Structures are given as C-alpha cells and as structure tokens.
Amino acid sequence: MSEDRIALGTARGRWVLAATALGSGMAFLDGTVVNVALPAMGKDLNADMAGLQWIVNGYMLMLASLVLLSGSLGDRLGRRRTFVVGVIWFAAASIVCAIAPTLQIMIAGRVLQGIGGALLTPGSLAILQTTFQHSDRGKAVGLWSGLTSVAAAVGPFVGGTLVDSGSWQAIFLLNAPIALVTVLVTLRHVPETRDESAGGKLDFSGAVLATVGLAGFTYGLISAGDHGFSDPVVLASLLVGVIAFGGFIEVERRSSHPMLPLSIFANRRFTGANLVTIVVYGALGTATFLVVVYLQTGLGYSALWAGASLLPMTALMLGLSGYAGGLSDRIGARIPMTVGPILMAGGFLLMLRIKPDGNYFTDVLPAVVLLGLGLVSTVAPLTATVLSSVDDHHAGIASGVNNAIARSAQLMAVAAIPMAAGITGDAYRNPAAFHDGFGNALWISAVLAVAGGVIAWVTLGDRGTLVPIHHHTHCAMEAPPYAHQKATA
Template identity: 85%
Template sequence: MTDERIALGTSRGRWVLAATALGSGMAFLDGTVVNVALPAMGEEFGADMAGLQWIVNGYMLMLASLVLLSGSLGDRLGRRRTYVAGVIWFAAASVLCTVAPNVEVMIAGRVLQGIGGALLTPGSLAILQTSFQHSDRGKAVGTWSGLTSVAAAIGPFVGGSLVDSGSWRLIFLLNAPIAVVTVLVTLRHVPETRDESAGGKLDINGAILATIGLAGLTFGLIGAGDGGFTSPRVPTSLVIGVAALAVFVEVERRSSHPMLPPGIFKNVRFTGANLVTVVVYGALGTATFLVVVYLQTVLVYSALWAGASLLPMTALMLGLSGYAGSLSDRIGARIPMTVGPLLMACGFLLMLRIKPGSGYFTTVLPAVVVLGLGLVSTVAPLTATVLSSVEDHHAGIASGVNNAVARSAQLMAVAAIPMAAGITGDTYRDPEAFHSGFGKALWISAVLAAAGAVIAWFTIGDHTKKPTVQVNHHTHCALEAPPYADSRTPSTAS
C-alpha cells in the first residue's frame, strides 16, 4: 500500500465511505429502533422508567468507557481487524437481545452491544480524516453524516412496523445482515494498518476506573429517580462514581500511556468543541429518548408513526450535511456551531406546543424541522472542528475523545434529566403525568443547547489558525491517523 490521499469522488473513495458508513449506520439503526420499541419492551417486561433508562444507558455506559481503550487494541492488533471484531461482536450481542426473556437479560445484551460499539464506532471518523485529501475532508465528514442518516431513516419504518405487528424482538436481527455486508466490504476494500511503534501497556486501570465512575454515577442518578435519595445505595453509588472518576483523572495525568492524554485539552478550540459536544449531545440524547415514548403514550401514535414523525429531521441531515461540511471549510465553524445549537434550542421549545390532541403538521412537524436544521448546522462542523484542531497524527485520539465525550454526555443526561423533570417509576405510562414531566425536560434540553451556542461563540476561533496541542504519551490510539508520506513512514499490512 502507498500512503496516498484519496479523492472523494473516486471509486476507491466511495468504497471507503461505504465501509465507514455501514458500521456506523448499524449503530445508528439500532439506536433508532430501540427508542421506538421502548414502550413495547416496557409493557412486555413490566419495566419501570429505570428499566427503560438502563436499556438505553447499558449500551452508552460501555461505549463511553471503552471507546478509547479499544483504540490501543487496534494499534497492536490492526485497525481493520479490530473494526471487524467490533462489528461481529455487536451483531452477536444483538442476537442475545432478540431472545432476552426479561429486562435484566435485555440490559446485559445492551451492555455487550456497547462493547462492540466501542470497537467499531469512532474508527470510521479517523479513517475519513486520514484517507481523504485535505480539501475533501469536510465534505467527506458531512457525506458520512448523511449516509449514516439513511439507517435512521429506515429504522422508524422497519422497526415501527415490527413493533406494531408484535415482533419487536426482530428489530435486533436487523443488525445481522448489515454486519455481514460491513465485514465483507471492510475486508475487501479497507487495508490493514497498525502502529508498529505503539509500546507500553494498555491503560487497563484507566478503563476500569472510567467504567466504575460512569456506572456509579448512572446507577445513583437512575436510582434517585426511581426511589429518591433516601436509599443508602444511591449516595453510595454517587460517591463511588465521583471518587473513581477523580482517581481516573489522576491516573491519566501520571500515566506514561494514558488512554485519555490530558495534554490534548490544552488546545482551547478542541476543548471548546468538546464542551459544545457535552451540552448539545446531552440535550439531544434526552429529547430523542423521551419524544418517541411521549408520542406513543400521550398522543397515542403507533410505533411506526411515532418513529416516522422524526423522519424530516433525518431527511434534512441526509440532504444538507455535505453542504454544511463544505460551508464550514469555507467560513470556519464558529458561526455554524453558534447558530446550530440556537436552532436546536428553538426546536425543543417548539415541542412545548405538543399537547394531547395536537396535530402533527401544526405542532410536531415545525419543531422537528427546526431541530433538524440545528443539527445540520452543528454536527458536521463540530466533527470537523474536533479533528482539525489537532495535528493529523493525533486525529485518532481526537476522534476517540470526542466520541467518549458525546456518549458520556448522553449517558449522564438520560440518567439525570428525567429524574429532574419528574419522569420516574411508571410515569411514562400516565399521559397526564408524562406530559408535565416532558415539558420540564424540554426546557432543560433547550437551556443546554443554548449554552452550547455560547460556548461555541467564545471558544471556536479562526479556523485558519494552526493547531498547537501537544500530546505527550508513549502509546497511540488505534483510531489515530496514518502519518503523511512526506514526514513519516506508516506501517501497513494488507
């Protein structure tokens, strides 16, 4: 293999895009159909709100905790091999979800899916950043965002139809054929690469501490919403979570091989982009978690129509993400990343107009369209900013960190915001009580999104400035870019 950058419009470029979009799209598809199926799962399993939260958060917990560690595995074992292993693992865990006899086994299956997702998800962005010519990267990221939205477009129709027909378990089997195609395309068209210079130990301690910390906080927050803070296990879990994360920060600071190198946050632009990620993805994760359930519980939509009601947002992402990436390349990310979260906040506030008996075209659709335009303006420029804020040979670390930040934000938000809004226990089955809590959750999401606009305005500066981040560590993330031919010699295997 020669270290040549690929033009986006070539046959090879299209295959690389296909390989990355298929794996990511599988995860997007799964997330879409799981949200649509939550009310049906809750009814069959007799699950309360905490059970539904864990079905979502079991996946997010492992993804957020392990996404950086999986990078080091790719460095040593080969990035293509690790990516393929993640796809296969994800599909096998999906089969377990298909046959789950109770909510506990379902949550276990989702946890295992999270491990597979940690192996496959962020690698796609690092491949885009390092495979394509510099002038094509913004559009490649935008096109990737649009292609993965195809899965989200298919999900509500297929998943909703299966749920309405009483076969919600089959939604997890949708991953099997996608996994087969992904593996075949990847093995055929994606060359194997590894970092022969990667040395030192894997940061196992860091991964364990991150998992304990996030799990402790999640368990405590969900438990508080389920039974209040009077149960001893709630404050105990929260204390364990905070203590584990504090130790994690210290371990990473002192480690010679950290999975989260602290030096990467010295770049203000990179740090600002990740702060925007925290608040925007926290707001979005909670809203999308609740809105599909709300439409089925309060507006009595079928699963199919509840999922399809968000399709205009997906269509906007599919049609305009590429243009958003190109626009960000031309004018910089500051303006799009400020306007985008503000539009998202407006979309959340427009959802406050949705009430029992509301018409779709007069209340739901306007909110969905505005929210979709906000996402279009935010996602591709945000992703491109994260990757361009560091030197190319740190692109994998940047990608992995941003993925971990996004998933952690969603994890904490889905655990905390329903509790803060009073959506606990069996509230989601009571239309009147759920409506009241849903409105409070939307206000919280709107405030978070608006905060993202403020952060972007003050931290996302001139896009022409050279990155100055310095990352001092002895190991490398498997998501890290192969270096430029004119400065370094990559290690590859075919």
C-alpha cells in the same frame, strides 16, 4: 504501505467501502430502531422508566467508556481484526437482546452490544483512512457518511414496521444477517493494517476507571428518581463515581500513553467546543429519547409514525451539513455555534405545544424543523473546530475524545434529566403525568442548549482561524463522527 493503497473506483475499493458502511450502518440502524421500540419493550418486559433508561444507557455506557481504547487496540492488533471482532460481538449481543426473557437480561445484552459498538465504530473509519489512496480518502469518508446516514434514516421505518407487527425482537435479529455479510466481505476484500510504530501499554486502567465512574453516576442518578438522593445505595453509587473519576484523572495525568491525554484540553478552542458538546448533546439525547416515547404513549402514534416524526431533522442534516461546514470555513465557527444551539432551544420550546389532541403538521413538524436547523448550524462547525484546534497528528485522538464526550454527555443526561423532570416509575405509561414531566424535560434541554450557545460565543473568539477541512454529510444525532486516524497513515 502507501504503494499498496487501494483506489476507490476499483472493484476492491467498492467492496472495502461496502464492508465498513455495512458494519457501521448496522450500529446506526440499531441506535434508531431501539428508541422506537422502547414502549413495546417496556410493556413486554414490565419495565418502568428506570428500565427504559437502562436499555438506552447500558449500550451508551460501554461505548463511551471503551471507544478511545478500542481505537488504540485496532492500531496494535490490526484494524480489520478489531472491526470483525466488533461486528461478530455486536451481532451475538443482538441475539441476546432478541431472546431476552427479562429486563435484566435485556440490559446485559445492551451492555454487550456497547462493547461490540466500541470495537467496530473507530475501526470502520480507520480502515478507510489506512486502506485508500490519499486522494480518495475524502470521497470515501463522504460516501461512508452518506451510506451510514441512510441506515439511520430508514431505522424508524424498519423498526416501526417490525414493532407495529408485534415483534420488537426482530429489530435485534435483523443484525445477524447484516453482520454475516459484513464479516464475509471484510475477510475477503479488506486488507489488514496496523500501526507498526504503536508502542507502550494500552490504558486498561483508564478504561476500567472510566467505566466504573460512568456506571456509578448513571446508576446513582437513575435510582435517585425512585428512591431519592438520601438513599444509601444512591449515595454509595455516586460516591463510587466520584472516586473512580478522580482516579481516572490521576491515571491519565501520570500515564505515558493515556487514552485521554489531558494536555489536549490546554487549547481553549478545543475545550470550548467540547463544553458545547456536553450541553448540546446532553440536551439532544434526552429530548429525542423522550419525544418518541411520548408520541406513542401520550398521543397514540404507532411506532412507525413516532419514529418517522423526526425524519425531517435527519433530512435537514443530510442536505445542509455540507453547506454549514463551508460557511464555518468562511466566517469561523463562533457565530454558527452560537446561533445553532439557540435554534435548538427554540425547537425544544416549540415541542411544548405538542398536546395529546395535537396535529403533527402544526405542532410537531415546526419544532422538528427548527431543531434540525439548529443541529445543521452546530454539528459541522463543532467537528471542524475540534479537528482544527490541534496539530494534524492529534486529529484522531481529538475526534475520538469529542465522540466519547458526546456519548458520555448523553449517558448522563438520559440518566439525570428524566428524574429532574419528574418522569420516574411508571409515569411514562400515564399520559397526563408524562405530559407534565415531558414539558419539564424540554425546558431543561432548552436551557442546556442556550448554555451551549453562550459557551461558544465566549470561548470561540475570532482568534485562531479554522483550517479548512472536508465536510462530509453525516447524521450526527448520537455523536459527532469518529475519526481515529493518524496523519501519517
């Protein structure tokens, strides 16, 4: 296959890059615009806080559960085929969301979107890794990261403009033409690749148990906000989650081809980096979920300006992530990954200064900048630590595991933290009640972030120097970049 690899500088190479960036960019764009549209969607669909949580978590649930399995599926059935199916599936699910007359159908559409996202997310990077010449892979992935980051950055402007014009449905319909162009370009210009040596059965049992476990915990935690932990349905849901996760661990331990090889966690640095991922991405996911809603319902921001308020954080990630990665190569990941989460905690605490009569430049912007600097210090070293803690031939699975853990952490945090903070029922529509709960949630997020810094300091000792890797600019506010690949590809 190596003699058929494509050079990035050729016309076909540019088409391949365009196809993968369009598909992934569609998912990135959707992720940013949905948060901006939540208050408007909640009003039209008569959704309480639990409904808003499910609009976010329905997507995240399937993405976290299936992203590892779909990478293996692409290896066997063809990476281009899996990517195309994912793009079409995502677009079809987006149309379901756009025409959803009820909250229940909207959540169902978001669940279907998550399946499509799980199919196309690993496929895009896998195509780059197996299609381009070895010397062009790093540049291709870097360009892909930049292009998809631009999609995430323009999302608040696009979504805010559409929502403010009175049509949140258009944020989902926008995916249809993007998907059509992506599919046409992919089928015409992207070669099919697969791993001919891939053997063994796909770990469907593990995927089902992971989905049931995450769904049980998610439903139980969200429902507990309104009904309490003594409610029989809440208890039953949490019990189902515990049993399913127990079964998942047992299946993965016994399987000859597990989607989550437990042996990979024997490496202390890998385990430490993933523990940092759990607490840091859990804190980040909850704070960004709530702040965009709070700015609209509590401070009266338009959807456009609420979404744009976080753009300085994105700009810092785009501009400084490469430098942070280079620094971690020189001094190791321990110090950046200790300092970064603590800076993030400072950003969360600065958000406590946001008041209904506050000013963006004095109250919101400093918190966003400090949070962005914390992310810059954390994300690139975290990704480098995950990849350098395992052998090269495990790099793909290590990256995939970390991505799935980040999604799962956000899923659980968005389900649990609003309830713990007292943001339940229709509290998000009451500025005074939401203000108190928002402050509680920020304190919880800050404590989690500090815990991430402590974990990094304890587990990422000086032993084991990081293997220098290429650090590509990316906007990893939802999860670390996914790299499903094999060193021999």
